[in-house]
Amino acid sequence: MNMVRLDKKKFGDFILELSVEHAVYAPGNTGGKTDFIPVSSEDEINLKTLVTDLSPKGIFFPHSEVLYEYDTEGIRVPEKEAGKPIAVWGMRGCDSRSLLMLNKVFGSAIQMPDNKNFQDPYWKEKYDSSVIFGSACNMPQSTCFCNWFGDGPHSREGMDVFVVDAGDHYLMEPVSDKGSNILGKLTCLTDSLEGDAEAALKLASEAESTMVPPMDVNGLGELLNDLYDEPVWEDISAKCINCGACTFSCPTCHCYDIQDEGKGSSGKRIRIWDSCMFPIFTMEASGHNPRALSSQRVRQRVMHKYSYFLEKYGDFLCTGCGRCITVCPVNLDIREVLKTINVYNRQGITNG
Numbered sequence: 001m002n003m004v005r006l007d008k009k010k011f012g013d014f015i016l017e018l019s020v021e022h023a024v025y026a027p028g029n030t031g032g033k034t035d036f037i038p039v040s041s042e043d044e045i046n047l048k049t050l051v052t053d054l055s056p057k058g059i060f061f062p063h064s065e066v067l068y069e070y071d072t073e074g075i076r077v078p079e080k081e082a083g084k085p086i087a088v089w090g091m092r093g094c095d096s097r098s099l100l101m102l103n104k105v106f107g108s109a110i111q112m113p114d115n116k117n118f119q120d121p122y123w124k125e126k127y128d129s130s131v132i133f134g135s136a137c138n139m140p141q142s143t144c145f146c147n148w149f150g151d152g153p154h155s156r157e158g159m160d161v162f163v164v165d166a167g168d169h170y171l172m173e174p175v176s177d178k179g180s181n182i183l184g185k186l187t188c189l190t191d192s193l194e195g196d197a198e199a200a201l202k203l204a205s206e207a208e209s210t211m212v213p214p215m216d217v218n219g220l221g222e223l224l225n226d227l228y229d230e231p232v233w234e235d236i237s238a239k240c241i242n243c244g245a246c247t248f249s250c251p252t253c254h255c256y257d258i259q260d261e262g263k264g265s266s267g268k269r270i271r272i273w274d275s276c277m278f279p280i281f282t283m284e285a286s287g288h289n290p291r292a293l294s295s296q297r298v299r300q301r302v303m304h305k306y307s308y309f310l311e312k313y314g315d316f317l318c319t320g321c322g323r324c325i326t327v328c329p330v331n332l333d334i335r336e337v338l339k340t341i342n343v344y345n346r347q348g349i350t351n352g
């Protein structure tokens, strides 16, 4: 299937048509923040936002999710709502790529001690049936650094349909078979015109030209491993107040806790987001805390993203979306952390 057009005057029809068979999510305003919210009409969508305050991970991995309910009769997995597959409109390339990373954790088969393969059914049910309408960024923000990781403002990774805002219309290009199928079904679309593909390429090159040249991240994992015991972590973490805002807004952070909420002989087992930045995250029953210091927790977050995940899955656990930079109340900029580490290493080599 080739590129198609959607006249912006028909955007409302497009959302209505998509909603017939899908639970549609799109950027919207909620509680003074922008987030991906369930929508049923054009009016609920915030088309101006580039990177939403909160990431779309919550669509597939909710902040709080009931895994099962229990009572004296046994346990029951709650019925799933609506039952429609999810369609997401307006997901930027950094966010669609983050879902590929989370899918490595929740969606990959893990061999258990009994030799059975385990995949997270709560994630898989939602993610595998979803269709992602990704959105090109024509004007990246100053906090965007997706280009550090080989990506760019017109990246298509993790999308089913790639959408370019081309003024009074959108250009849509299928990226996956799922994307082709859905574009083939939607009646409000028209064929692309001569020059549309070139117009999209021009927007891509203009957007790329506005981005600050990236830091070279080759060898970053090994570098971090070498610096694990160095005092540089105390300097880096000095102003962190361990609020956890960076981890909650991050599209790739996925630590969680399991809590039971019970009353009498019945209750619920709930999965709820947690943060490695919280002091009690690693507190053991004995009272011992292997990451009692803020510097140890900041180091863990950085090492997980740029060393451990790379070693295990062959990719950094960061898309360069910049949310952690925007949200941090003490302006701890992850780009500056990585640059500090680079400089520290060079000085260490020089001094050695």
Ligand code: SF4
Pocket (backbone or CB within 6 Å): 239, 240, 241, 242, 243, 244, 245, 246, 247, 277, 327, 328, 329, 330, 331, 332
């Ligand atoms: S948002 Fe900033 S202050 Fe809060 S935990 Fe993250 S780095 Fe620390």
Ligand code: SF4
Pocket (backbone or CB within 6 Å): 246, 249, 250, 251, 252, 253, 305, 317, 318, 319, 320, 321, 322, 323, 324, 325, 334
């Ligand atoms: S670490 Fe920061 S820049 Fe990287 S994906 Fe998470 S929020 Fe985005």
